[in-house]
Amino acid sequence: MIVFDLGCENDHRFEGWFSSSEDFERQQREDLLSCPLCGSHAITRRLTAARVNTGRAEPPAVQMTREQAASQYANFDAARLLKLVSHIVENTEDVGRAFPEEARKIHYREAPERQIRGTASPQEVDALREEGIDVVQLPVPPHLGDKPH
């Protein structure tokens, strides 16, 4: 999965999830993308680096605010989102509120490299990104977030 930063003709910023850049181009061509804020279909990709939510040294950050996150994506219906979130929950270590600290340790190789999830405030996420630590924000339904390991 790749996350692209997208924008509409009214300069709204949001994200879309794609399996590849070809997938983005196809969805754009077939008019499947729309702005979550104004509904515009004039969607363009912003000139920022793509982020991939799986892979080495890219721990996903998970936030609990489902409503906020649900309005953030151009092309993610609830069922698809739930599937992705379930996959991430099953394949990451839950570090809870220690997420920003743990993500830094992994980034600076002070902790074993692994995929983690947890909670972080928007400010903490911004700070991590400024340090070059790639994080992805996802909504997690409470029943998945509380799942014991």
Ligand SMILES: [Zn+2]
């Ligand atoms: Zn818009």
